[in-house]
Amino acid sequence: NHYFYYQELDSTNNRARELAAEGYPEGTVVAAEMQTAGRGRRGRDWYSPNQEGIYVSVILRPLLPLKEISRVSLLTAVAVAETLATDLNLHPLIKWPNDILINNRKIAGILSEVVTDMDSIEYIVVGIGLNINNFPPDFPHDFRTPATSVQAECQRPLPRVQILQNLLFNLENHYQKLLQGRFGDTLEKAKNLSMVIGREVKIDTLNGFLTGQAVDIDDHGFLLVRDQSGTIHTVMSGEISLLS
Numbered sequence: 460n461h462y463f464y465y466q467e468l469d470s471t472n473n474r475a476r477e478l479a480a481e482g483y484p485e486g487t488v489v490a491a492e493m494q495t496a497g498r499g500r501r502g503r504d505w506y507s508p509n510q511e512g513i514y515v516s517v518i519l520r521p522l523l524p525l526k527e528i529s530r531v532s533l534l535t536a537v538a539v540a541e542t543l544a545t546d547l548n549l550h551p552l553i554k555w556p557n558d559i560l561i562n563n564r565k566i567a568g569i570l571s572e573v574v575t576d577m578d579s580i581e582y583i584v585v586g587i588g589l590n591i592n593n594f595p596p597d598f599p600h601d602f603r604t605p606a607t608s609v610q611a612e613c614q615r616p617l618p619r620v621q622i623l624q625n626l627l628f629n630l631e632n633h634y635q636k637l638l639q640g641r642f643g644d645t646l647e648k649a650k651n652l653s654m655v656i657g658r659e660v661k662i663d664t665l666n667g668f669l670t671g672q673a674v675d676i677d678d679h680g681f682l683l684v685r686d687q688s689g690t691i692h693t694v695m696s697g698e699i700s701l702l703s
């Protein structure tokens with residue numbers, strides 16, 4: 460594998476996209492100690508102070524149709540959650556599609572960016588931001604969702620390198636399963652770790668707001684939501700507010 464490590468970058472996703480465009484293969488990893496323009500979903504910033512978090516992006520080149528991209532986001536969330544649960548004994552939940560929360564506080568986020576060639580995937584850059592050694596008072600307090608970190612949850616500082624190794628190991632494991640047609644195992648885990656299934660939600664989707672009960676995650680990784688009239692909507696992406 461190719462590993463790129465930087466003291467500082469604008470964004471590991473930006474660097475990984477450049478490398479992917481240059482032809483770097485699947486499995487190429489880009490990590491930085493800090494980001495000056497870390498990006499979150501929906502045009503938001505990702506707070507990336509020096510040596511306090513893991514800021515990493517991975518290039519993937521799955522030979523899959525575009526509609527399977529949501530599976531990649533979901534499996535990344537499962538890999539992050541597993542890393543926190545198995546190796547650090549924490550109890551994270553996944554807020555669909557791919558925020559990781561502990562006690563309703565966000566500990567990690569994922570930004571997947573896809574470049575397509577007709578309707579197949581040319582490459583995906585999966586960017587993961589994981590708060591490790593920040594202490595909550597350090598977070599800017601205009602955060603939409605309150606934030607937490609591994610240190611705040613474990614009550615001690617933790618080495619980032621080992622957490623990163625475990626994370627990459629788990630990511631590879633779930634990604635291999637996807638390629639082998641065994642996404643079912645990962646999907647089961649995603650459902651078990653989901654903090655939205657069974658709850659009343661309001662989702663900000665590309666087509667406006669949708670309110671209803673989140674009932675399941677389907678085989679593509681899409682969220683199924685039942686509205687008041689009983690109609691089931693398939694939601695491919697969006698931002699969830701929990702109403703219950």
Ligand code: BTN
Pocket residue numbers: 469470471472473494496497498499500501503505513514515516558567568569570586587588589
């Ligand atoms: C979100 O929850 O909005 C997604 C946050 C993703 C942050 C990571 S940090 C590493 C990678 N580089 C970026 O610029 N963003 C992602």
